[in-house]
Amino acid sequence: MDNRELLNRVVDGDERAWEKLVERFAGLVWSVARSFRLSAASTDDVVQTVWLRLAEHSARIREPDRLASWLATTARNEALRVIRGHSRLRPSDTIDDHSEPTASSIEDLVTDDVTLRAVLDAFAQLSDDDQRFLRLLCAVPPLDYQTIAELLGRPIGSIGPTRARCIERLRRLLPAGTDPKERLT
Amino acid sequence: MTVNDDEMLELLGRALRTVEPVPDHLIHAARGAWAWRTIDEELAELVFDSALESSGVRSEDTARQLTFRSPGVEIEVMVVEGGGRRIVGQLVPAQEVTVELTGDDGAVEERRTDRLGRFTFDHASAGQVRLTVHGESGAVSTEWTVL
Numbered sequence: 001m002d003n004r005e006l007l008n009r010v011v012d013g014d015e016r017a018w019e020k021l022v023e024r025f026a027g028l029v030w031s032v033a034r035s036f037r038l039s040a041a042s043t044d045d046v047v048q049t050v051w052l053r054l055a056e057h058s059a060r061i062r063e064p065d066r067l068a069s070w071l072a073t074t075a076r077n078e079a080l081r082v083i084r085g086h087s088r089l090r091p092s093d094t095i096d097d098h099s100e101p102t103a104s105s106i107e108d109l110v111t112d113d114v115t116l117r118a119v120l121d122a123f124a125q126l127s128d129d130d131q132r133f134l135r136l137l138c139a140v141p142p143l144d145y146q147t148i149a150e151l152l153g154r155p156i157g158s159i160g161p162t163r164a165r166c167i168e169r170l171r172r173l174l175p176a177g178t179d180p181k182e183r184l185t
Numbered sequence: 186m187t188v189n190d191d192e193m194l195e196l197l198g199r200a201l202r203t204v205e206p207v208p209d210h211l212i213h214a215a216r217g218a219w220a221w222r223t224i225d226e227e228l229a230e231l232v233f234d235s236a237l238e239s240s241g242v243r244s245e246d247t248a249r250q251l252t253f254r255s256p257g258v259e260i261e262v263m264v265v266e267g268g269g270r271r272i273v274g275q276l277v278p279a280q281e282v283t284v285e286l287t288g289d290d291g292a293v294e295e296r297r298t299d300r301l302g303r304f305t306f307d308h309a310s311a312g313q314v315r316l317t318v319h320g321e322s323g324a325v326s327t328e329w330t331v332l
Contacts, residue, residue: 052329138198
């Protein structure tokens with residue numbers, strides 16, 4: 001069922017359709033919110049606000065095909081509100097002070113899978129900008145370049161080349177002997 | 186042996202989803218947002234937020250100002266910090282009506298606006314809130330907003 005159909009059903013009062021939307025886009029909203037490296041509490045606020053916004057706007061989404069983009073943009077705006085908000089909602093939120101732990105540091109996360117572990121270790125060594133960019137590129141369902149460009153405030157033409165450079169940096173940080181191919185079959 | 190760019194991203198995506206899946210409480214909250222669909226009320230959209238205008242510089246002294254607009258009424262809101270969070274607002278055009286403040290926990294507070302359409306909520310909680318104006322021609326609710 002496409003987004004338009006699901007939204008129509010939501011407007012008609014079909015709660016199952018809403019759950020389908022949540023299932024389809026929860027990961028995307030989470031990835032975008034996480035990319036801002038806010039505190040865990042503020043990341044929660046951003047995610048929750050996005051879903052409340054969709055609930056109240058469900059009858060007003062003009063381009064259902066671009067719902068992923070709408071959700072991502074809404075998450076970006078809410079994150080900026082938290083970051084720039086005059087009210088210090090959560091004392092730990094600042095743009096440049098990462099001494100407070102974010103929702104979870106990649107370094108602390110554990111997986112038994114050797115290859116995934118290696119990829120995460122490499123990822124953790126990248127700059128904040130690279131990590132943010134890659135998080136957005138990994139979102140499922142995928143975001144189009146136009147949306148990613150808007151989220152990052154960069155020209156759309158720069159997204160392709162930056163993507164290639166970012167991935168190359170990630171690849172070079174993989175320890176010798178890692179065989180990612182194994183995981184992809 | 187070498188993986189191409191798409192495969193590399195696929196692998197990273199898989200790794201990130203493995204170690205930081207969407208937390209259950211957020212899935213739960215997302216499902217619960219269903220209850221907050223606006224069906225009968227008109228929606229007042231957030232059309233101005235001083236928090237987004239400031240060029241990334243946090244100003245400690247200035248109160249945050251927001252404007253919500255619906256076809257029938259404009260709701261001007263100021264968030265004043267210090268000794269608890271106060272929400273001071275005004276309806277344009279001015280009208281003497283009831284204004285509700287709803288928190289994301291479902292708690293509702295009510296105020297009557299004065300002759301100039303002004304209202305105040307002291308000690309507003311953190312998190313998402315929305316205002317509902319019960320005017321003569323029906324209810325108007327603002328978008329959910331983190332104040």
